[in-house]
Amino acid sequence: MSPVTPAAAGARVELLAVAKLSPLFAPQLESAFHVHQQLHESDAAAFKQAAPRIRAIAASGDSRVPASLIEQLPALEIISVMGVGYDGVDVAVAKSRGVVVTHTPDVLNDDVADLALALMLATARQIPAADRYVREERWLAGAMPLARKMSGARCGIVGMGRIGKAIAKRAAAFDMDIAYTARSAKADVPYRYLPTPAALAAESDFLVLITPGGAATRKMINAEVLAALGQKGILINVARGSVVDEEALIDALERGVIGGAGLDVFEDEPRVPARLRAMPHVVLTPHVGSGTQGTRQAMADLAADNLRLHFAGQPLKTPVPECR
Numbered sequence: 001m002s003p004v005t006p007a008a009a010g011a012r013v014e015l016l017a018v019a020k021l022s023p024l025f026a027p028q029l030e031s032a033f034h035v036h037q038q039l040h041e042s043d044a045a046a047f048k049q050a051a052p053r054i055r056a057i058a059a060s061g062d063s064r065v066p067a068s069l070i071e072q073l074p075a076l077e078i079i080s081v082m083g084v085g086y087d088g089v090d091v092a093v094a095k096s097r098g099v100v101v102t103h104t105p106d107v108l109n110d111d112v113a114d115l116a117l118a119l120m121l122a123t124a125r126q127i128p129a130a131d132r133y134v135r136e137e138r139w140l141a142g143a144m145p146l147a148r149k150m151s152g153a154r155c156g157i158v159g160m161g162r163i164g165k166a167i168a169k170r171a172a173a174f175d176m177d178i179a180y181t182a183r184s185a186k187a188d189v190p191y192r193y194l195p196t197p198a199a200l201a202a203e204s205d206f207l208v209l210i211t212p213g214g215a216a217t218r219k220m221i222n223a224e225v226l227a228a229l230g231q232k233g234i235l236i237n238v239a240r241g242s243v244v245d246e247e248a249l250i251d252a253l254e255r256g257v258i259g260g261a262g263l264d265v266f267e268d269e270p271r272v273p274a275r276l277r278a279m280p281h282v283v284l285t286p287h288v289g290s291g292t293q294g295t296r297q298a299m300a301d302l303a304a305d306n307l308r309l310h311f312a313g314q315p316l317k318t319p320v321p322e323c324r
């Protein structure tokens, strides 16, 4: 871990933390910056006073940094996101004001892909239900109902970026038949390309979502796609809750239009609809795709490095594609 150093001698650079920062990230910032912790939400008058001096924003993958906030910060230079996703940041407005946006790609690929496979197995083999079966001693009355086989099944991946490729690599080890959809076919992968989520769903047993959030993918997985996935199909979401029409998903699960779902992300986190929580054929995790000690440390270090490099006038490690 490289320590963050203050930009200039004298006064510390002032930074607005727009979310409760990870304990792996916060101390690195506090040792080098004057951190205003969510001041924009807690104290309007104090925020108004500090705003002209704030030169940096620290955020997490699920933070919101809308145009209305960026526009209140005339000295803002950099928004450092501790997360690969930055769909909550208005990058167009940031760019138009000369503000650079950075994120933390690659270091979390393995963990997110691992969780995708874990949710696939957990849903198909009903691991949480099986665990309860043993604990509640229902086994004494007889064997648990049979589950679904994953090895050799058809795996459709929505989004074939870095994490999509890591998921495909793992699915290949389960002898799965892999296909994908993305904005366009990729020359560097051997898997079959289908042009739309619905076309992919129709040929998938597992439909795994790992596409960026934001306007371009909002509610991309709708009733039509779920109908195409079919009554034996399993939906896995390790992307963003916004990618799925959650109401349509709940309806499809309740009516048996699809067979099950493994979900790490939701439309209105951390609130998860009661109807979803009540269903036995759904496996739920609380947005923990990148949630291991080592990976979150690597993400925190990278996010802090980008801030340090910026204020040292050096090239950034991982600006978002729009800012390269």
Ligand code: 8YV
Pocket (backbone or CB within 6 Å): 022, 060, 061, 062, 082, 083, 084, 085, 086, 108, 287, 289, 290
């Ligand atoms: C976490 C994520 O939400 O990387 C992302 O885009 O969604 C996650 O890893 C978060 O950013 C951790 O701070």
